[in-house]
Amino acid sequence: MTAAKGVLRLALIQANPTVGAVDANLARALAYCESHKDADLIVFPECFASGYPLEDLVLRPGFLARVAQAIEGFAASVRKLNGPAVLIGAPVAGANLPYNAAHFITPDGAVRTILKTELPNDDVFDERRVFAQGNDPRPLDLSGWRVGAMICEDMWHGRVTRALTDELADFLIVINGSPYEIDKMPVRLAHARERVRASGCPLIYLNMVGGQDELVLDGGSFVLDEEGEIVAQMPAFAEATLRLELTRSGSWAENGKIEIQGIEHGDGDILGEVVRYPDRLESIYAACTLGLRDYIEKNGFPRAFLGVSGGLDSALVATLAVDAIGADRVVGVMMPTRFTGSESLDLANDLFRRLGCRHGVAPIGAIFDPYERTLDSIGPELMGMTPAAAARSLTSENFQPRIRGALLMGLSNAYGGLVLSTGNKSEMSVGYATLYGDMCGGFNPIKDLYKTTAFDLCRWRNENHRDWMRGGRSPIPQGIIDRPPTAELKPDQTDEASLGAYELLDTILRLLIEHLLAPDEALRQAERQLNTTIDPAYVRRIAGLVKGAEYKRRQAPPGIKLTGRPFGKGWRYPMTNRASL
Structure with a gap:
């Protein structure tokens, strides 16, 4: 030396x-x-x-x-x-x-x-x-x-x-x-x-x-x-x-x-x-807030638009947006159909009140019904057949988020601003999202956030406030955190009925995605982690959904990297692919 x-x-x-x-x-x-x-x-x-x-x-x-x-x-x-x-x-x-x-x-x-x-x-x-x-x-x-x-x-x-x-x-x-x-x-x-x-x-x-x-x-x-x-x-x-x-x-x-x-x-x-x-949850929340703020500010967007459903993901994104750029620059829109319950409307209104952001309610039933009638009038004529009942039901479900997405993009075009997508990583992993519907938008701050972590972040944000947050205290109604997640696209629908319990789903997804395990090994490790017996058919089904949703993820908006394998540049899988995960 x-x-x-x-x-x-x-x-x-x-x-x-x-x-x-x-x-x-x-x-x-x-x-x-x-x-x-x-x-x-x-x-x-x-x-x-x-x-x-x-x-x-x-x-x-x-x-x-x-x-x-x-x-x-x-x-x-x-x-x-x-x-x-x-x-x-x-x-x-x-x-x-x-x-x-x-x-x-x-x-x-x-x-x-x-x-x-x-x-x-x-x-x-x-x-x-x-x-x-x-x-x-x-x-x-x-x-x-x-x-x-x-x-x-x-x-x-x-x-x-x-x-x-x-x-x-x-x-x-x-x-x-x-x-x-x-x-x-x-x-x-x-x-x-x-x-x-x-x-x-x-x-x-x-x-x-x-x-x-x-x-x-x-x-x-x-x-x-x-x-x-x-x-x-x-x-x-x-x-x-x-x-x-x-x-x-x-x-x-x-x-x-x-x-x-x-x-x-x-x-x-x-x-x-x-x-x-910061500890784990605070650092995740701070990363999402800073990443969203800089994407908006450095690209010159005057405001952010998002659809608010009365559910957890949109409530979290709305809160992040208010903390990032202030309530006066965030616009939330509730777009109910006949499947939207009064609880969702009440919770969305409570969220808007707590956040203090611009907001409105735009029922889409009057738009939805003509979509249905038009499809039923031209479909059989074009195809020479009537669609199967399950396919027709799925089509009806997907019309709703696509109408919502079109309205949000219309607001963006008319008034200037960035549309925020609100899908979490659990949903993006298995394709539980609608192309050109709830996947519509220019940026998604929770794209790399599993649903169980989204629950934890909502609880953390309600219990904590920092000087850099532009929103108030306890912004998310407890009812949004407590209620079973649902897309409300048909009667009595819940996410976990379609995907399984989120703790189980996220455990399997982390093993398949973050650790690159084959389904059989993911099953063994998940059983050890959760100390329970898991149906092998469930794990194989989830792995198939992850593989099959690649084409959707390629068309999703960008979002903040939080994990070691974020979808996007950190996950480059072929869409046409005969190999299993």
Whole structure:
């Protein structure tokens, strides 16, 4: 190890950029530099200049040229400020594919670039498709310190850390664009602690925050000392700035010191040195809220529309929308038919009252009946036959959500806004949803949320309120949580009569989807988990429904990634497929 002298003052910026808004992102970065001129080094997350993830946008030569020009101008601005030094993520062009890179800009405006070495190629990431692999980085020299900088996935593998410590890095700093996933934070910490153990160096983990399409970057940045203990942690799901000083003149074990000057929340509040990462339900709710808010705001939607049925899923989505953008920008519509019970109407009205959002009731019976008559008049003539009773009944059921979907899309067209879909992952898994009906919409914040977790979130939200929530307390009527879920598309219909008890269904689905188990093994593990006997025919039926619904899921709106295998980029199964699950 080198014997670094003196004190190094750092400012870590956990901020929320927008993909493609290069000039605006760098203008924000420069404002942070001006606010923290007394720092020696100010650090921004992975690809902060361009936003992240970039997908195929990064393959466009014109976009890369624009990023390069903007970085050049930013470096000139840093030189005019005469500091601080800056470490900021941005893509750079390569001989074939571009690189995921970080620019180290010194106070005199000189730029040195490090390249991401380990490229994630699983789950929702396919960086090997759009980025070239970089060489192992060497430490950056700053004020007598050797800074071991690396980019996101580089920390999850030991090779890059070994390369930096072999070159006598004094500490490790990782810039990240790491998306939220349920229970992922302990995994991050475990990998970071392993890097500390192997290197004997403190580690600084700076993560981006914000929603980008289906991903939520959750922040939660932290600092580990040379023993792997957390000495500072920033809030999750919010912008924040951490100031700290590093001091040493020999080895860390002998006289190294990390002093936290303060953590400033994005709204200016000063926080404690270690901010608690939210527990499981709070983190899920916060991820859904942030992801929905950023999708609406970054795409410029003035408001959100959704159908409200008096059921649990639409109540949860309505509450998320109010917490995300405020009651004045959320419009809920109840669209009853002759199958809609008075309890559903009463519960929907109670929900609207509690949320305080714009709302209305639009009975669709007068629209539904002509649909039925028209089909009955043209169908037999076109087909030369009368449909089977079961098929005709299903057609009647599906007319109802399709009429509702058409009305919501009509409101969106007429008044401007985003239609929210409200189907949960349990329903999406087995195809218990209507194409061009309740699947209609531009975004679904609970797409990756199993029904049992949706119940838990509704209970959690009623019992908890946080400052970042724009809605009030206990927004969801208890009757919505207690009543048996039903689509109310025919008399005496309940979801569990069609799909089985949700605890059983979700257990089977997690094993089939998250763990990729065959039906027979899913049956055995589910019986152990639930301590009960399960009919093998039920498991085979559910597996068949999951396979058969792939064509529906391909046409579903995007939604927030919460699990390790979200439908969409995290689940790429063929629609035409003779193999079983």
